[in-house]
Amino acid sequence: MLGADIAAGHFIVQNTLIAYAELLRRHGHVEELRVLGTGERAGETLAYYARALEDDGQAGEAEAVLRRFIADAEYPDRFRWPLIELLSRQGRIEEAIEVGRPTFDYHDACLFEGVIHLLHEAGRLDDALALLDERSAEFVEEHSSWFTSNRIWLLGEAGRHEEALAYAGTLPPDMYGLTVSKAWILDEMGRVEEALALLKTRRFTWARLALGRKRESVLTWGDEPC
16 A cells, blocks of 8 residues: 555655655565665665665675766765765775765765764774865864864874864864863863863853763764754
């Protein structure tokens, strides 16, 4: 019944379409997903078809389909993230970065943020920092608190705490999120009383309660680009 409605275009919201595609994927209905995922609703459903192919042992075909859509579609960027995820699951991190690279200086920068977190999860902290430091002055200005919060966070995760504090010291003291980022670094260094005192001066009561939660304490304050 739902499949017939989807095929006829009789669905009210996009979530219904996505739920249907996910259901097909979970149950291995690859052929039905091929029809759905490569048709006029590819923007919403191609990723599910590609993942179904991968789950079926056809990762090469999944990659080929995604690359074809990226090459041919009028708006290809929606297909980049599924390919980035596929490549990362295969340990092909450098290739994943290159898939996302054409979007890294976009206004919303969503794929860039995703790649930064992908590198963090892979333990590639120096690579993530290098990508941050490649950004243009215009990008840094537009996403200033997001950029600085993430740079401090990555330095902290890499154990480069003194460098993180030194970098924080170069920033305007009233920059959004900076106090929480510095407090987290101090906490990571075992300087808890200094961290609490810093937060107390700014009356960040909730942040004092959150101290020690790492990313939750830091990234909540960034002007996230997505």
